[in-house]
Amino acid sequence: MIGIDLFAGAGGFTEGARLAGVHVAYAANHWPLAVSFHQANHPETRTDCQDVQQADWRQVPRHDVQLASPACQGHTPARGKERPYHDALRSTAWAVVSCAEYHRSEAVVVENVPAFLNWTLYPAWEDAMRRLGYAVAPHLIDAADHGVPQHRERLFLVCTRSRSPLQLALPKRPHRPIADVIEWDAHAWSPIERPGRSEATLRRIAAGRAVFGERFVAPYYSNGSGLTGRSIDRPIGTITTCDRWAVIDGDRMRMLQVSEAKAAMGFRSDYVLPSAKKPAMHMLGNAVPPIVAADVLEALRAAA
Incomplete structure (x- = not known):
């Protein structure tokens, strides 16, 4: 099976395809840094740095399955109120239709946030497909x-050239706790009680300690997991593009590190990401967990 990966980022969909035995012949993304790391991790894939909406589909290889993760920022409630640029971001989904119109691949798999279904133009998008x-x-x-130690609910639209919609028989694995990937004896820690620490953070940590004991995780820069954080004996909440999760261990704390976030997304440990934390976390927060992509593609192949 041959695939292409549109809006590829650093390559989570491509990595999942590799695990499922799908050769991704082509990948495209508009961010040069993400493209460079996609190439580093997947040298067998031809990668273009361009606005996918401007792609010349004649230059894209023939394929069996199109994989696509169009921009989610215009749909996700996490972004808050509507902003003028959201219309432009939502419109990226039409590139999926444009590619499908030219290539008529056997399958198209689109990943996005569940709110994609609430998009005003979603009925028109589905009708076009x-x-x-x-x-x-x-x-x-x-x-x-x-089996990814993270609660991350996403919508996968499985579009097939079949008489009726194809409901995949997906595996269901046991949940893994985030404790499995936290590197307790590595990285720099700081005291919880220090000048400048916000009162809201201190209250959340105190409440979390009362519920979970000395070790737990909590959102640091944004909402989520209530006022107490969450137990390390369950999957963490969604890894986002901002560096938001703190790890608490007794009287010390630190932010979740790239190697831990990479494991929480289900990437292999030697997957190459930027050395700078901000772009690395951004790429991870935008990625498709590879094992999820692999399971979807393997189920798709079995159902075909």
Whole structure:
């Protein structure tokens, strides 16, 4: 099976395809840094740095499955109120239709946030895919159900050239705790009680300690997991593009590190990412967990 990866980022979908035995012949993304790391991790894939909406589909290899993760920022409630640029971000989903119209691949798999289904133009988008001969089957998938130590619910639209929508028989694995990937004896820690620490943070840590004991994780820069954080004996909440999760260990704390976030996303330990933390976390927060992508593709192949 041959695939292409649109809006590829650093390559989570491509990595998952590799695990499933799918050769990704082509990948495209507009961010030069992400493209460079996609190339480093997947040298066998031809990678273009460009706005996918401007792609010349004649230059894209023939393929069996199109993989695509169009921009989610215009859909996700995590971004807060509507902003003018969201229309431009939402419109990236039409590149999926454009590619499918030209290539008519046997399958198209689109990953996005569940709120993609609430997009005002989603019915028109789905109708366009149907008019191209695709049956569209929405699947809501939590990465934690696939052995990733993170609750990350995403929408996967499985579009196939079949008479009726294809409901995949996906495996369900035991949940893994985030404690499995926290590197307790590595990285720099700081005292919880120090000048400048916000009162809100101190209250959350005190409440978390009362519920979970000395070790737990908590959101540091944004909302989520209530006022107490969450137990390390369960999957962590969603890894986002901002560096938001703190690890608490007794009277010390630190932010979740790139190597831990990489493991929490289900990437292999030797997967290459930028040495600078901000772009590395951004790439991880935008990525598709590879094992989820692999499970979807393997189930798709089995159902075909």
